[in-house]
Amino acid sequence: MATRIADAVIDSPGRLSLSNRRRLEVSFKVLALVLILVPTLFPVAWIVISSMKTNLETHTVPVTLLPENWSISAYEQIFERRNFGRYMSNAMIVALLTTAWGIMVAAWSGYGFARYDFRFKPAVMAFVLIAQSFPRILLVIPYFQFSNRFGLTDTYAGLILAYSTFIQPLCLWIMKEYFEQIPRDLDEAAMVDGASPYRAFWDVVLPLARPALGATAIIAFLTAWNEYEFALVLTTTERVRTISVAIASLIGEFTTEWNQVMAAAAIGTIPVIIVFTFFQRQLMQGMMGGAIKG
């Protein structure tokens, strides 16, 4: 083994070949990544390509890999005939409001969970963690009934309450984790100086948590935007129907205008792409939320 080290150090041609090997390794890696990337992105490209075909061309054999005539008629149709503007703004309103009050409650209570100990705290925290990935298909059943009984079906309020079942615990968990990383000394010093706990929270800790508020809001917004089950069950008319439900409902029992379905899927994905492009780093951190202890 000792001789090998000596070889590597003394023998300069050997070192050259080492850097050559590294270059070869990188080329191999890039090649392999591209090979996996092609099937990964193909369905996304296929959404865009299909959305640019005419309805006739989507029902033609053999399947064309690129549109013969590039056309935006599918986009025109879903906005003019199918009211997709409304579904977009519905989803936007529900996602934004759910996020806004999720963040507000989570910032306030998250501070409490991070700073104080009390009797049932471990149990509550376990519940908060589980609630983020609770089987939504079970929750949908009581929510359907409650909504009917209290007139919340087809209302923003009904959807916002339902979405809060997963947005609230999501925000609470991320905020709590972040507050725990802010040194206690800071708010305790403020309290020693005579500030109330609320003042210490508001003036000292909350300003420091601003990046976490942003990251949490982004994740919460995307999660709400992407939701399907609650929106499917709690909207029966197009009044508050969200984009997810609208996309899926374009698939007909007998005929489907696939260019419109694909245009709708593309439109529904645009806000995600925008958020994704600008806030990639925050999203990554959020995705790892509970999985890795920071």
Next chain:
Amino acid sequence: MAVESQRAGVPSRRRAAHGHRKTQIHPFLFVAPSVVLLLVLLALPIGQAFLRTFESDAGWGVDNYVRAVRDDHLARLALRHTFYFAFFSVIGQYIIGFTVALLLNGHLPFRGLFRVLFLVPWMLPAVVPGIVWRWIFDGLFGVFNELLYRVGYYSETDIPIAWLGQTSTALGATIVANIWRGFPFMMVLLLAGLQAVNDDLYEAASVDGANAFQRFRDITVPAIKGISFVAALLAWIGNFMNFAIVQVMTAGGPANSSEVFATLIYKNAFLYADANYAATLGIILLALLMIPGALYVRVATRKD
């Protein structure tokens, strides 16, 4: 009290204030909004759903559970499919996610761009993966059959396979779509795990003459064991209760050949209007998720 603590010796005051605070009202005022909300929004509906599982046409009792466990062959079928769906999804997602994470680890041109592009399937709205794969797998006009045709899989006289329309391939096709959607999540977690490994370890091992396989076995594998476990747990939970992909692609069909637990619950609740039985299946689903859920809570709340 505030004025006093300003004047007094800081350390002892601080301790006193700290001890005192425990019996104060502040903690409750901070924590109460979330706790009340969680109780009202989650505990209450789940409790209500749980209670109604004991209600059926036969009266008050465990008839719904007997029906689910003993009589309903569809429930058993759906359970088996759910296990297949979750198991093969996790395996596929892990293999691809791990491969990509290994390739992305270390110095690489366009690394950031690659990472973003690989994340795209994960970020799509929940219905979109099912929608696009349904279109890709379409028997008549799907591009998958077109590609198979072009590589010579079909002869001129063959009738193209309706992947979602025949019982032998429907579930498999939904698993493919689900692997596609879910592998980026594995990739992100595993990549984070790989990046936590100190590069010096690899250097030292190479200097000691360890080959690539030995370095992988003795450094990489132990380093990402923990995160692999967490990622697999989370993926298992998510896949086990998946609704959107199967509902959009096949709605459980044809002839229940791709029926999973979530789609069966939906059918019972909203097509057969049997909410009590649907809730029973939902509670069973929840119970089946208890073990992985508890494991996850233990790992995630561990203080180290």
